[in-house]
Amino acid sequence: MQIANKKDVPELLDVRIEKMSNLGFGIAKYDGYVIFVSGACTGDFVKVRLNKKTKTYANAEVVEIIVPSEYRVEPFCKMQKVCGACQLQFVEYSAQLKLKKQMVEDAMQSVFDEEIEIRDVIPSKSDREYRHKIQYPVSETKDSKRILAGYYKPKSHELVNIKYCPIQPSACDEIVEFIRKCAKECYVSGYDENKHNGELRHIVLRVSKMTKQVLVTLVVNDKGISSKLKLLANKIYAELPNIAGVLVNLNSKRTNLILGDKTILLEGVEFVEEELCDKVFKIGAKTFFQVNPYTADDIFRYVKKYIAENFTKPSILDAYAGITAFGICMSDIASKVVSIEEEKASVELAKKIIEENKIENIELHCGDAGDFFADQTSTGRLFDITILDPPRKGCSQNSLDYAMKLTKSKIIYVSCNPSTLARDLKYLKEFGARVEYVQPFDMFPHTYHIENVAIIDLQTLQAD
Numbered sequence: 001m002q003i004a005n006k007k008d009v010p011e012l013l014d015v016r017i018e019k020m021s022n023l024g025f026g027i028a029k030y031d032g033y034v035i036f037v038s039g040a041c042t043g044d045f046v047k048v049r050l051n052k053k054t055k056t057y058a059n060a061e062v063v064e065i066i067v068p069s070e071y072r073v074e075p076f077c078k079m080q081k082v083c084g085a086c087q088l089q090f091v092e093y094s095a096q097l098k099l100k101k102q103m104v105e106d107a108m109q110s111v112f113d114e115e116i117e118i119r120d121v122i123p124s125k126s127d128r129e130y131r132h133k134i135q136y137p138v139s140e141t142k143d144s145k146r147i148l149a150g151y152y153k154p155k156s157h158e159l160v161n162i163k164y165c166p167i168q169p170s171a172c173d174e175i176v177e178f179i180r181k182c183a184k185e186c187y188v189s190g191y192d193e194n195k196h197n198g199e200l201r202h203i204v205l206r207v208s209k210m211t212k213q214v215l216v217t218l219v220v221n222d223k224g225i226s227s228k229l230k231l232l233a234n235k236i237y238a239e240l241p242n243i244a245g246v247l248v249n250l251n252s253k254r255t256n257l258i259l260g261d262k263t264i265l266l267e268g269v270e271f272v273e274e275e276l277c278d279k280v281f282k283i284g285a286k287t288f289f290q291v292n293p294y295t296a297d298d299i300f301r302y303v304k305k306y307i308a309e310n311f312t313k314p315s316i317l318d319a320y321a322g323i324t325a326f327g328i329c330m331s332d333i334a335s336k337v338v339s340i341e342e343e344k345a346s347v348e349l350a351k352k353i354i355e356e357n358k359i360e361n362i363e364l365h366c367g368d369a370g371d372f373f374a375d376q377t378s379t380g381r382l383f384d385i386t387i388l389d390p391p392r393k394g395c396s397q398n399s400l401d402y403a404m405k406l407t408k409s410k411i412i413y414v415s416c417n418p419s420t421l422a423r424d425l426k427y428l429k430e431f432g433a434r435v436e437y438v439q440p441f442d443m444f445p446h447t448y449h450i451e452n453v454a455i456i457d458l459q460t461l462q463a464d
């Protein structure tokens, strides 16, 4: 098919949205030329203005909704359009689940010739107040020096001061408002990222659904802790209910990374406790822990049920383990769990959690997963099941090669990125592995993000 030349595509045009992209944009076509429309969903007929044109695609914004999609609803948050966090809030929740399933199907179709079974998305138990990790950038107003804390507008570093966020536990709004006021009273200034001056640069909250306690981390542009910061931490701990502890993280670098290397406990304890799959975990300021504990619990129970129904006391390798959440949840149905995680603090925390849960069949390792796989292969050690839960970039081919050598029966691949999951599944399949199916879970309602659990059978590969 002939595709329109970008010069021939008008700046303003009426289009029908055919489907959604993996980043939550509506996809429309003009004579085969692809247009990604922000704030539009499948079924919308909209007038759009193109704001960026490349040879193969354009980005556009909605100027007018001519005929709304049947999926459209009024967003429940007034800030939806200005705050970049909930891209899909204007889509009815059950329709979001259908659109997300289609996004996963599209990711698979883009690499596979044959069909991969994608199951219906399992919804989040709650689509409000589900986000239990909050990281607000902080700044201050130019003249009155009022402290601002919230999210950046889409594709910008312009801060939206968020007073109410319905996808976070409501206690977080009160805590952040208290910190805004109290920081100013304590003469703690807000950070200016252009000039790289000012003190408070982020507020990070970790909330427990089990205890309702909150761990507060104040990230400061400093190399030490000032007395005014100590006073602020003391006031937060003394005057607010349900604060487990207050920490200060020192981050004086010009960087987009939120947390610096050094974290100091000023008040209370340095973690909150959370229950998942009948086990109690500790979550610190830096600990990787799934942001939606309701869906995390569903995923852990789902994987555990799958393993219990298909194996008797298997040996399990938990790779990219974080605080070994999978391994700990699976420990009572496994003969042995071995975990590998590169972040030392997570491994140390895992050790504590394992002791407190009185678990005796877990072996922890700290290091790079690929290197660890290579070592284990050279010893001839084998596992019935390997759980892979890598970061968004997925696994390296080298790690996948070794994972296949180390695993007797199944790989359970947990992923928050459908594109890298599809790429890695294709790689495994080329070696004879069979993808049984992919089960998506809605860990992030109202955003375009989706978590997936893929079940991969390696017995076909062993038989070759």
Ligand SMILES: C[S@@+](CC[C@H](N)C(=O)[O-])C[C@H]1O[C@@H](n2cnc3c(N)ncnc32)[C@H](O)[C@@H]1O
Binding pocket: 288, 289, 290, 319, 320, 321, 322, 323, 324, 325, 326, 340, 341, 342, 343, 346, 367, 368, 369, 370, 389, 390, 391, 392
């Ligand atoms: C998506 S998280 C999964 C954590 C855990 N499975 C959970 O559910 O809580 C990915 C983890 O992989 C770790 N990681 C990233 N690259 C790694 C590598 N090359 N080797 C080992 N661990 C790695 C990160 O520190 C992080 O804890």
